[in-house]
Amino acid sequence: MGSARNLLLLSSSRLHGHGYLEHARGQLEDLFKGASVKTVLFVPYALRDHDKYTATVRDALQPWGYTVEGLHTKPDPVQALSTAQAIFVGGGNTFVLLRTLYKLQLLEPIRELVLRRGLPYVGSSAGTNVATRSIHTTNDMPVAYPPSFDALALVPFNINPHYLDPEVGSQHKGETRDERLEEFVAYHQLPVLGLREGTSVRVEGEKATLLGDRNAKLFKADGNTQELAPQADLSFLLQQE
Amino acid sequence: MGSARNLLLLSSSRLHGHGYLEHARGQLEDLFKGASVKTVLFVPYALRDHDKYTATVRDALQPWGYTVEGLHTKPDPVQALSTAQAIFVGGGNTFVLLRTLYKLQLLEPIRELVLRRGLPYVGSSAGTNVATRSIHTTNDMPVAYPPSFDALALVPFNINPHYLDPEVGSQHKGETRDERLEEFVAYHQLPVLGLREGTSVRVEGEKATLLGDRNAKLFKADGNTQELAPQADLSFLLQQE
Numbered sequence: 001m002g003s004a005r006n007l008l009l010l011s012s013s014r015l016h017g018h019g020y021l022e023h024a025r026g027q028l029e030d031l032f033k034g035a036s037v038k039t040v041l042f043v044p045y046a047l048r049d050h051d052k053y054t055a056t057v058r059d060a061l062q063p064w065g066y067t068v069e070g071l072h073t074k075p076d077p078v079q080a081l082s083t084a085q086a087i088f089v090g091g092g093n094t095f096v097l098l099r100t101l102y103k104l105q106l107l108e109p110i111r112e113l114v115l116r117r118g119l120p121y122v123g124s125s126a127g128t129n130v131a132t133r134s135i136h137t138t139n140d141m142p143v144a145y146p147p148s149f150d151a152l153a154l155v156p157f158n159i160n161p162h163y164l165d166p167e168v169g170s171q172h173k174g175e176t177r178d179e180r181l182e183e184f185v186a187y188h189q190l191p192v193l194g195l196r197e198g199t200s201v202r203v204e205g206e207k208a209t210l211l212g213d214r215n216a217k218l219f220k221a222d223g224n225t226q227e228l229a230p231q232a233d234l235s236f237l238l239q240q241e
Numbered sequence: 242m243g244s245a246r247n248l249l250l251l252s253s254s255r256l257h258g259h260g261y262l263e264h265a266r267g268q269l270e271d272l273f274k275g276a277s278v279k280t281v282l283f284v285p286y287a288l289r290d291h292d293k294y295t296a297t298v299r300d301a302l303q304p305w306g307y308t309v310e311g312l313h314t315k316p317d318p319v320q321a322l323s324t325a326q327a328i329f330v331g332g333g334n335t336f337v338l339l340r341t342l343y344k345l346q347l348l349e350p351i352r353e354l355v356l357r358r359g360l361p362y363v364g365s366s367a368g369t370n371v372a373t374r375s376i377h378t379t380n381d382m383p384v385a386y387p388p389s390f391d392a393l394a395l396v397p398f399n400i401n402p403h404y405l406d407p408e409v410g411s412q413h414k415g416e417t418r419d420e421r422l423e424e425f426v427a428y429h430q431l432p433v434l435g436l437r438e439g440t441s442v443r444v445e446g447e448k449a450t451l452l453g454d455r456n457a458k459l460f461k462a463d464g465n466t467q468e469l470a471p472q473a474d475l476s477f478l479l480q481q482e
Contacts, residue, residue: 016412138382139416140421142376142379173403175380
């Protein structure tokens with residue numbers, strides 16, 4: 001199961017000091033080149049203005065030689081997915097995104113295409129959250145109520161995108177990101193990978209690798225944590241099922 | 242409707258430089274004195290260790306002359322609520338708290354007691370979120386899936402506890418609190434009150450007042466925002482229904 005996987009899960013589409021998606025250009029090109037992708041089907045449901053969002057992604061990818069189409073413009077989304085060369089699920093609000101995928105009944109088709117037929121999947125932020133087993137570890141405000149927090153489960157662990165180290169000396173009494181993630185682990189006894197901005201997880205079949213210039217922080221099921229270096233082999237996280 | 246309301250909704254139980262609940266002592270004493278409260282029934286479901294959490298609240302309130310009992314120790318919670326002098330719903334994880342209230346079927350009993358029979362209600366953080374119309378504006382990580390985001394609706398608007406101004410010069414690309422709250426308003430066309438730490442909303446019947454030393458920031462249904470000064474009359478927010 002999952003042997004056809006070809007995923008790139010980005011922490012974020014923006015990184016300080018870089019243009020939109022610019023920091024991930026090499027990672028995207030590697031994936032697209034390997035799969036002979038020329039046209040990317042963009043899934044814009046995490047933001048409200050689908051046309052504008054698709055244009056933003058087109059403006060980034062077109063100069064690099066890729067055509068970008070919006071899934072929302074397709075009369076038959078399932079048909080469009082089944083003939084796509086690659087899909088890119090953009091960030092925004094994870095709850096809105098997942099609710100829309102349920103409403104349009106796209107979870108099973110995407111899951112089938114990605115896991116069995118090797119459809120390349122790129123996710124960013126919310127698009128990364130929905131690629132994992134559930135959205136329990138999103139940072140987003142729950143502005144919409146999806147019929148479940150279960151997501152695509154293209155990988156069997158959780159990811160926390162935009163992972164942020166606790167701010168030293170903060171006087172704010174809201175919980176830190178670490179406290180929130182430890183809470184998730186305590187309730188579920190499942191691991192979460194904290195992905196700092198600028199880093200990504202690349203999955204090819206049963207092999208997973210940490211990409212980018214910074215560490216990732218793994219919150220393990222037993223309550224301990226571990227820093228993982230760039231290029232770390234994350235394949236052990238695919239063995240959860 | 243709602244004319245018996247006697248609420249104190251705190252942004253947080255902790256404020257930098259103060260002991261647990263210390264910053265709110267005067268507000269709590271005013272409410273408890275007015276309602277002749279000597280014993281407080283504490284609702285600890287937002288955290289995992291109910292005994293420990295109840296002890297924390299007891300340690301704070303006992304020196305001020307109040308007895309604290311934990312709702313989780315009562316064999317019949319509905320009966321315990323119906324004979325309580327006041328309830329205090331503590332903070333922690335809003336999703337866990339609301340799911341537990343649904344599971345124990347306590348929403349309707351609490352709503353009835355507070356709105357019709359004037360049971361004094363104190364909420365802090367997550368306990369404030371569940372007192373409002375919904376938990377759509379919680380800051381918490383969705384570690385548990387409640388059967389609905391609809392909450393007690395003791396007030397007909399939303400509150401964002403621990404409200405935090407955007408950090409000037411941040412290089413982080415996750416959304417700011419303001420962006421998240423604007424997103425809620427855009428999807429729901431409903432107002433949210435951003436309650437900074439150290440501030441509270443006091444509701445007596447049809448009258449609502451901002452307490453504490455800092456402004457609150459109102460995100461209006463039309464997309465505009467407004468700063469409200471300490472002691473501001475918030476009664477207009479009770480006219481939403």
